[in-house]
Amino acid sequence: MNRGESGAVAHAVKGPEPRVPELEIPCLERGAEPKGVGKLQNNRSGAELGEPGVRVFKLKTKSVRGKLKEFYDMLTSLLPRDELPKSAFRYRREWENSFIEVIHSRLATGKWLRPAKKRENRRKRVKRKSSIPKRPPFLLTARFILSSGEQRGRRDAPVVVDLRRREVRIPRIGVAVPIPERLARALEEENRLEPRPEFVVQLCSDGRLRIIAKRAPEPRALEVPLRIIAVDENSRYGFVVAVFDFDERGYCRLTRFEVFKPPNHGHREGIVAALKSYADKPGLEALERVRELLPFTPTPDDAERLARAALARKKRLNNAFIETLVAGVRELVRGALQEGAAVAIVVDPINSESLQGTPLQGTLLRVRERLRNLARYEGAHFAELRASGRYCPFCGAEGVENGHRVFKCPSCGATWDRDRAAVANLVLRYLKALYREECQDADPLRLVDAMRAWLKRHIGFLLR
Ligand SMILES: [Zn+2]
Known part of the structure; x- marks a missing residue:
């Protein structure tokens, strides 16, 4: 890069940030790029694609933002930087590449050349979107001191995450940021995962800090014991999460049934x-x-201030909803993995046309991406499948409407509530798809039978 040019760029830069994970603590994660919605996207491909799952842990740095910003400038400056240890520049090349990427994508879309839009609003507090992008975050290696005193990570790392003293330190610039207890516990747990995640610390140009954990364990083979976490996105009720466990003998049972209601705006x-x-x-x-x-x-x-506050609240509520749901699913995944079971997360995506422009659209899409990312990070299988509550869970025949959202099977006489059958059919469809894809191994079909047997024994599940 030409020195004068990039220097000028580096100083002018502000505006929409490049793709950076951003969510609330302590369980923030964000998936990689959205992929097209395939038929059966088994996530064993997650590891094969080399795209690890990511968890992001935000730190509160307000009191030391100034120092951190200075540090960022030092790290990204083109001037001699002999006063900093080499280890601080381990990811310098990555930073340069991501910066170049940002610029290229800007040039490709023509945004780079477009002058900032002049808003007619006379009030100054209105945020103007600048056409110039923010500088990408700089990555730093981190060394962990666990509560037992055990150390993990590179010895020469410029950032020390001290879980004993509950602080993140950057000794070189004399900065220490406290780690809240909840976050400390989460980080401790992440350090004990096998395989251990790869950790880096992200320093943003505005002085924010995030700890990023990356991981892509190979999912267990889809054999019993198996937990299937079915997630049905439903605009009427929110997210239906149903967990079906299949044990070694091939028996099926419902372990959890929960509806997560998104905030109503x-x-x-x-x-x-x-x-x-x-x-x-x-x-x-x-x-x-x-x-x-x-x-x-x-x-x-x-009025303007109130409107902004209301929108901010809406965003917070949406984020909190996503965090709750993702944290709940993560617990279900980890619980099963600890018991030695294989786990599959199966999502029935809501018809996106019916959502267009609704306040929920963005939230729903984010949940799906978060779950996909979670599966990669935890070593679970992931699939998106469409399932309908119109069809009989027992024989597959199309039901006839028999009351409000209630259907009756013309072939076997079963009756079911449409929303409940949708979840059951989602799991059944997944198992049948496995049978077709997995070399015609008959095991998934046995699981289909096991699940139908459970439904027969618990007919109330389908009728609510
Ligand atoms: Zn039937």
Whole structure:
């Protein structure tokens, strides 16, 4: 890179960040790039593709942002940097490459040359999206000191994650960031995983720090004992998570059935829309609408502030929903792996057309990506499959509607609730797909029988 050029770039840079994992602590993870929705995407390919699963742990660095920013500038500067140890530059090449990538993709889309859009809004606090991208994060190696005193990681690493003293230290710049207890426990657990994840610390240009754990263990062969975690995305009810365990003798049982309800933003969005239109064009009509929704009368400036706060709250609630669901599934996966079982996560993606433009769309897609990433990280199989509650879980015949969302089988006489049958059929479809893909090994078919036997014994499951 030409020195003058890249120097100029490095200083001008602000704007949408390159692809960086970002979520809330302590269980933040984010998948790799979304892949096309295939028929049966078994995730044993995860490891084969060489794309590890990732977990991201954010640190609170507010009090030392300045020092960290300086450190970032030192690390990414083209000036001589003899005062820093070599080990700090282990990932310098990666940083340069990702920077070049950002610039190339900007040039390719033509965004680089486009001047920043002038917004008509006269209020200054409105965030302007700059057309110039942010500098990518810089990666640093980390050494862990576990609570037992045991050390893991490279000795010369510039970052020390000290779980005994509950702090992350960068001795070179005299910075120490506390680690909350929950995060310390999570990091301790991650260090004890076998195989142990690969850890790096991400230093962002704005002084934020994240610990990234990467891992891609080979999933266990799909044999009993087997846990199938079925996740049915359903816009009416939220996420239905049903866990079916198959033991060594091939018996099936339902171990967990839970519905995760995403936050409802209907009312919030109405308020935001009213506040925004009032902030943009303060008029009597707009004010009336705001008054109908709020117990007080805001000024246009207040209205704008309130709208922003409401949107921020919506984002927080969505994130919290995703964290809860992903953490729940992770627990289910780890529990089964500890018992020596193979695990498969099977997702029935909601029809994306029915979601277009709805407030849930982004959240649902993120959950799916997070689950895919989780499967890779934990060593579980992952598949996306469509299943319908219209078909009989016992014989596969198309049911006839027999009441509100209730169906009856014209062939075997079974009755079922559509939403419940959808989850059961998801698991059954997965097992049948395995049978077709796995060299016609008859085991998956035995599991189909086992599951139908369970459904027969627990007919209430299908009727709720
Ligand atoms: Zn039937």
